[in-house]
Amino acid sequence: MSLINEISLFDNNVDELRKHVNKVMADFNFDESNFNIEEFWQATDALEAQGKIALTRMDFGIPGIEPPSDCVNQHIATINDSVYTKLYPPFKGIASLREELCEFLNSRICTRFFSDDVFVTCGATQALFVALSAAHQLRPEKSKVLFLTPTYPPMIEQCRILGLEPECLELDKRFDKELVASIEHVLKQQDVSAICWASPNNPSWRQLNSAELQGIADLCNLYGVTPIEDVTYLGMHENAMKKALFPSIAGVCNEYFLVLSSSKMLSYAGERVGFLVGSKQLLDNPLAKGELDVRAKCGSLIFNITGGAPHSAQFGISNVLKSINQGDWDLEKSLSVYRDRAKRLKDILTNNGFSLVYQSNSAQQQYGFYVCFSHPKFSGIQLAKELLFYGVAVLPLTTFYSECTKGVRACIGRVDDQALDILEHKLSAFAKRY
Known part of the structure; x- marks a missing residue:
């Protein structure tokens, strides 16, 4: 699907998407008060398979570049x-x-x-x-x-x-x-x-x-x-x-x-x-x-x-x-695309009212395969569900035995430049509402 068509589909179906997500989550017995990662993934996979919502998948830690x-x-x-x-x-x-x-x-x-x-x-x-x-x-x-x-x-x-x-x-x-x-x-x-x-x-x-x-x-x-x-x-x-x-x-x-x-x-x-x-x-x-x-x-x-x-x-x-x-293939150079994606994702998030989690003075921590963020109006579990209404799939940090109950994890593996363009549009709509 082209960038213009995907954005148009999202803009014209925001309210319907919310109803559809709630129905699918209910079908899989998703309970926000007792988060179960298997139920969440099953519901997310079903949402994607039904085709009514173009998901930006940042939940699984899946690589997004071609193998050598x-x-x-x-x-x-x-x-x-x-x-x-x-x-x-x-x-x-x-x-x-x-x-x-x-x-x-x-x-x-x-x-x-x-x-x-x-x-x-x-x-x-x-x-x-x-x-x-x-x-x-x-x-x-x-x-x-x-x-x-x-x-x-x-x-x-x-x-x-x-x-x-x-x-x-x-x-x-x-x-x-x-x-x-x-x-x-x-x-x-x-x-x-x-x-x-x-x-x-x-x-x-x-x-x-x-x-x-x-x-x-x-x-x-x-x-x-x-x-x-x-x-x-x-x-x-x-x-x-x-x-x-x-x-x-x-x-x-x-x-x-x-x-x-x-x-x-x-x-x-x-x-x-x-x-x-x-x-x-x-x-x-x-x-x-x-x-x-x-x-x-x-x-x-x-x-x-x-x-x-x-x-x-x-x-x-x-x-x-x-x-x-033997020096015939530069592994680190091939993987550097992930750091570029993480940098842009962090810019998109901070420009739309989200806060970055786990920030420190260490430059080594800045741009990796995962980006963790939060929003002041939601717990991590609430934010993971709310973002699904906008076609964005992430996981709450509590899934990873973190003491941080406010944040979520996003994997940048599968979000290329076009996916980041679409994500920016979705999060802009989220920011206008919240």
């Missing part, structure tokens, strides 16, 4: 070869992919990585599950996991599935020594097996600095806690274009897990290929019962959950990482 051709072409060639479609993949992942990932990380994080310490998983979500499980089995007497929130919701749900108790510590307004002191207050109870966070953070886009990471490393060593760092958005952070080394727990701690994904970095979300990387010192630790070490346990968990990651997709991802490592 080196990846797709090699993936297809491997399928056509037919050899690997008949063979089960190695449960740790193919050797070439693990080697290329290590070379990729060695040029971006201040430590050395080795292919034997890499596991290829069915997405970062599986990598997180394996890391949480292995960390607990290393210290089975500890029943809690500390999460630095807001955070990716499956992290906490997986913790509960494993029979562990999640404990949350809000990152907002805690920086440097104050953050480290707050973490120590929790860890000194001696019942936490792991501490888990994402950097940059989903959804706030906060990136932990070197001093904070060193403080966390020292506390993990002192209290016997495994750090699990989700670096799913590596290459998308603010200083990525400067080719500066990314501050990571891997550079300051002898024992750690890193979690990565091809979904956001390579726009290859449909194949669900991720990575779990452990330090040699952590992986060689014997488990409490002495049956296996952590390395063997990680392999066993992957094998018994999925048997490995899709074979042909691994060859495609290995090929594109090789192109990046």
Whole structure:
């Protein structure tokens, strides 16, 4: 649909859209006082499928640029070869992919990585599950996991599935020594097996600095806690274009897990290929019962959950990482479009009466894959529903275990320049009403 036609359709149906949205939400038993993300997504998908409303989808964290051709072409060639479609993949992942990932990380994080310490998983979500499980089995007497929130919701749900108790510590307004002191207050109870966070953070886009990471490393060593760092958005952070080394727990701690994904970095979300990387010192630790070490346990968990990651997709991802490592493709430049979109979205929001959430003095936090904002007249849940009346889909921050009840998260993955033009028109109409 053209820009003019979509705007015209919106202008001529504002009141009807409100009635239609309310009906669909009622059909899916959506209860504003008891927000359920599954019901909200089902209703949103139904609204889009019925075609009466052209939605600006900023709810899912879905990439919006084309995957690199080196990846797709090699993936297809491997399928056509037919050899690997008949063979089960190695449960740790193919050797070439693990080697290329290590070379990729060695040029971006201040430590050395080795292919034997890499596991290829069915997405970062599986990598997180394996890391949480292995960390607990290393210290089975500890029943809690500390999460630095807001955070990716499956992290906490997986913790509960494993029979562990999640404990949350809000990152907002805690920086440097104050953050480290707050973490120590929790860890000194001696019942936490792991501490888990994402950097940059989903959804706030906060990136932990070197001093904070060193403080966390020292506390993990002192209290016997495994750090699990989700670096799913590596290459998308603010200083990525400067080719500066990314501050990571891997550079300051002898024992750690890193979690990565091809979904956001390579726009290859449909194949669900991720990575779990452990330090040699952590992986060689014997488990409490002495049956296996952590390395063997990680392999066993992957094998018994999925048997490995899709074979042909691994060859495609290995090929594109090789192109990046050889300098034939500039990953960070390709991802910089997201920062441009985020900058424009923030301008649109502030020009139409919205306030930005999670702002700090850190330039690294400014323009990422997500933008969080609020409106003075609505709670986060109310704002998410109200914006649907204007054809805009976002998620309340409370979905991400945030203490901020006023804000929502928008993902800029699928909003290109034309979508931003349409969004600006919709939010202008919202501003006139409120």
